[in-house]
Amino acid sequence: MSGKPNAKPARPWFSSGPTAKRPGWSSQAIPHELLGRGIRAPEVVERFARGLRLTRELLQVPQDWRLVYVPGSDTGAVEAAMWSMLGERPVQVMAFENFGQVWATDLRDHLKLDPEILTAPWGRFPEVSKVDPAKDLVFPWNGTTSGVKAPEGDWIAADREGLVICDATSAAFAMPLPWDRLDVVTFSFQKALGGEAGLGVAALSPRAIERLDSYTPPRPIPKVLRLTNGKGFEPTLASGSMINTFSVWTIEDWIDGVEWGLSVGGLPALIARTEANAAALDAWVRRTGWIDYLAEDPGTRSTTSVCLKIVDPRVTALDEPARQALVTRMKALVEAEGAAFDIESHRNAPAGLRIWCGCTVDSADIEALTPWLDWAFATALTD
Numbered sequence: 001m002s003g004k005p006n007a008k009p010a011r012p013w014f015s016s017g018p019t020a021k022r023p024g025w026s027s028q029a030i031p032h033e034l035l036g037r038g039i040r041a042p043e044v045v046e047r048f049a050r051g052l053r054l055t056r057e058l059l060q061v062p063q064d065w066r067l068v069y070v071p072g073s074d075t076g077a078v079e080a081a082m083w084s085m086l087g088e089r090p091v092q093v094m095a096f097e098n099f100g101q102v103w104a105t106d107l108r109d110h111l112k113l114d115p116e117i118l119t120a121p122w123g124r125f126p127e128v129s130k131v132d133p134a135k136d137l138v139f140p141w142n143g144t145t146s147g148v149k150a151p152e153g154d155w156i157a158a159d160r161e162g163l164v165i166c167d168a169t170s171a172a173f174a175m176p177l178p179w180d181r182l183d184v185v186t187f188s189f190q191k192a193l194g195g196e197a198g199l200g201v202a203a204l205s206p207r208a209i210e211r212l213d214s215y216t217p218p219r220p221i222p223k224v225l226r227l228t229n230g231k232g233f234e235p236t237l238a239s240g241s242m243i244n245t246f247s248v249w250t251i252e253d254w255i256d257g258v259e260w261g262l263s264v265g266g267l268p269a270l271i272a273r274t275e276a277n278a279a280a281l282d283a284w285v286r287r288t289g290w291i292d293y294l295a296e297d298p299g300t301r302s303t304t305s306v307c308l309k310i311v312d313p314r315v316t317a318l319d320e321p322a323r324q325a326l327v328t329r330m331k332a333l334v335e336a337e338g339a340a341f342d343i344e345s346h347r348n349a350p351a352g353l354r355i356w357c358g359c360t361v362d363s364a365d366i367e368a369l370t371p372w373l374d375w376a377f378a379t380a381l382t383d
Contacts, residue, residue: 009365015342049240074169077186077200097143133157145346147307153178193257277357
């Protein structure tokens with residue numbers, strides 16, 4: 001392609017976090033009445049509680065699970081679960097992308113738990129036959145930095161003895177989750193529904209609550225990660241109370257996103273929107289010779305954080321810094337035109353592109369994006 005495309009995406013935001021705001025979002029839609037109020041004011045606590053109730057409804061969380069807000073986004077939610085629950089029995093961690101590797105490092109170097117690390121090369125999911133139901137397990141459902149997702153959920157034992165802590169931050173609200181095979185499910189506002197950064201949610205099963213009630217870890221737990229009160233799980237956290245001071249604006253913006261999700265048809269509609277976006281991008285990948293998926297197996301290929309590699313021989317012959325420089329040039333070209341923002345792969349992933357296809361993106365914008373990718377690639381090669 002020599003000339004620039006004629007049409008641009010109406011909303012050129014394809015970042016994998018924070019992700020695009022919902023269609024039609026406006027700051028004027030966010031209630032302002034409680035901004036500046038005390039975080040313990042009854043009206044504020046009720047809004048926080050409403051956010052949890054709506055989240056449960058939209059995500060279809062089982063009624064006997066508890067939902068709590070945690071500072072530090074999804075990272076904080078995963079860390080709170082690991083620091084508060086792990087150590088009673090041996091632990092495994094799946095490290096097939098950047099964040100799984102982070103959890104493995106924290107378990108080994110900071111919690112000193114000597115985890116069994118199940119690894120896989122970039123683009124693949126670990127061998128599920130190695131998962132031991134007698135051990136605790138930590139893993140990302142969707143590898144945001146690798147574009148690889150878990151295959152269904154039947155590889156997790158229904159009669160397991162260990163807890164399963166699932167980092168679902170780029171899977172929640174976009175992919176079905178097998179709640180009966182999970183015990184802790186975490187996610188962040190900034191990926192799930194285009195919310196603001198800084199807060200995460202941990203959904204806790206009855207088995208997870210039982211662990212908090214019966215097990216005291218042999219380590220001090222920082223206040224911002226503490227889910228217990230000295231006697232077990234702190235129940236007020238599931239009723240809108242906060243571990244520390246949270247942003248009222250962030251919660252109101254989250255409520256706005258969840259209410260939008262419910263208004264368009266709930267979880268099935270959000271999954272359908274995500275899959276339509278991924279299908280629109282897939283149609284381009286299939287007809288384009290210079291690009292392919294980083295995820296090798298279609299059965300474990302993400303529909304949200306779609307990671308792509310450049311397979312043109314002129315590029316594969318280059319070393320990694322040169323490939324990264326080409327991607328950086330492509331990113332600069334489309335951003336200068338206002339056609340797309342934040343499409344590069346994660347800084348710790350192989351050089352390539354990463355296109356967010358979650359539910360707050362419109363498929364028409366994915367379709368409008370792809371000619372710009374062709375143009376940027378052709379232009380960057382000749383620069």
